Amino acid sequence: xxxxxxxxxxxxxxxxxxxxxxxxxxxxxxxxxxxxxxxxxxxxxxxxxxxxxxxxxxxxxxxxxxxxxxxxxxxxxxxxxxxxxxxxxxxxxxxxxxxxxxxxxxxxxxxxxxxxxxxxxxxxxxx
Amino acid sequence: xxxxxxxxxxxxxxxxxxxxxxxxxxxxxxxxxxxxxxxxxxxxxxxxxxxxxxxxxxxxxxxxxxxxxxxxxxxxxxxxxxxxxxxxxxxxxxxxxxxxxxxxxxxxxxxxxxxxxxxxxxxxxxxxxxxxxxxxxxxxxxxxxxxxxxxxxxxxxxxxxxxxxxxxxxx
Numbered sequence: 001x002x003x004x005x006x007x008x009x010x011x012x013x014x015x016x017x018x019x020x021x022x023x024x025x026x027x028x029x030x031x032x033x034x035x036x037x038x039x040x041x042x043x044x045x046x047x048x049x050x051x052x053x054x055x056x057x058x059x060x061x062x063x064x065x066x067x068x069x070x071x072x073x074x075x076x077x078x079x080x081x082x083x084x085x086x087x088x089x090x091x092x093x094x095x096x097x098x099x100x101x102x103x104x105x106x107x108x109x110x111x112x113x114x115x116x117x118x119x120x121x122x123x124x125x126x127x
Numbered sequence: 128x129x130x131x132x133x134x135x136x137x138x139x140x141x142x143x144x145x146x147x148x149x150x151x152x153x154x155x156x157x158x159x160x161x162x163x164x165x166x167x168x169x170x171x172x173x174x175x176x177x178x179x180x181x182x183x184x185x186x187x188x189x190x191x192x193x194x195x196x197x198x199x200x201x202x203x204x205x206x207x208x209x210x211x212x213x214x215x216x217x218x219x220x221x222x223x224x225x226x227x228x229x230x231x232x233x234x235x236x237x238x239x240x241x242x243x244x245x246x247x248x249x250x251x252x253x254x255x256x257x258x259x260x261x262x263x264x265x266x267x268x269x270x271x272x273x274x275x276x277x278x279x280x281x282x283x284x285x286x287x288x289x290x291x292x293x294x295x296x297x298x
Contacts, residue, residue: 005227006227006233009230009234012237013233013236013240013274016237016240016241016274017240017271017274020240021267021271023264024264024267027264028264077164092200103254103258105250105262106261106265
């Protein structure tokens with residue numbers, strides 16, 4: 001009985017892994033080659049807004065920001081420095097972003113950019 | 128006080144110590160391994176607590192969840208943590224008599240693989256199917272890491288940890 005449970009569990013695990021890999025390859029965002037023009041709005045702590053029109057061949061948002069020297073390094077998938085302003089994590093400060101006002105479920109490192117995209121970064125305080 | 132009641136009292140005290148210790152170790156090991164995404168010892172401790180203490184293992188889990196909230200702040204992930212570890216605990220308590228490390232490694236691996244899907248549930252209420260689905264898809268690579276790390280850690284550590292806990296309870 002116990003061996004049977006183990007076999008069933010291993011089979012379920014294998015099936016889940018295969019299903020996850022298939023879903024990932026079928027539905028993951030497809031990168032776009034070539035030149036893309038994107039707009040990036042950065043709202044700072046004091047409410048001031050800087051707007052940048054970027055022309056890039058990069059495929060992901062973070063790489064486009066790095067190319068334009070707008071963003072600092074990623075730590076554990078998060079950045080703290082953007083457009084010269086640093087968010088101090090210990091003070092519950094953080095940068096959030098949206099795409100055309102909509103929530104984005106990908107980090108900037110995984111966010112695939114397309115021509116005409118509009119991103120809004122906002123400085124936040126408090127979790 | 129009779130020796131029987133003293134013995135029962137000692138057993139209760141040891142159980143309390145282990146429950147609290149497991150909750151603290153879940154948090155401490157998670158923080159210590161925070162630089163390695165989705166690699167931690169929480170699942171092995173949940174399984175262990177469920178095997179030893181059945182439903183009382185929920186004390187350890189919610190000690191862990193509360194400590195995590197105090198350290199990292201209370202935001203969306205906290206809502207996930209309120210139910211996701213309990214789901215694993217329910218499965219573990221149901222199968223707690225099973226002593227096979229292969230079985231538990233597979234269970235831990237399954238949990239790691241579906242972790243992202245379970246955490247996507249609140250996003251369904253926020254942004255509908257598309258928000259929940261895109262959240263889940265974006266996290267699949269991390270789920271795969273979670274699956275492999277959980278299975279490996281349980282396969283290696285469950286038996287020795289259980290032996291140590293059982294020895295402590297008998298002392």
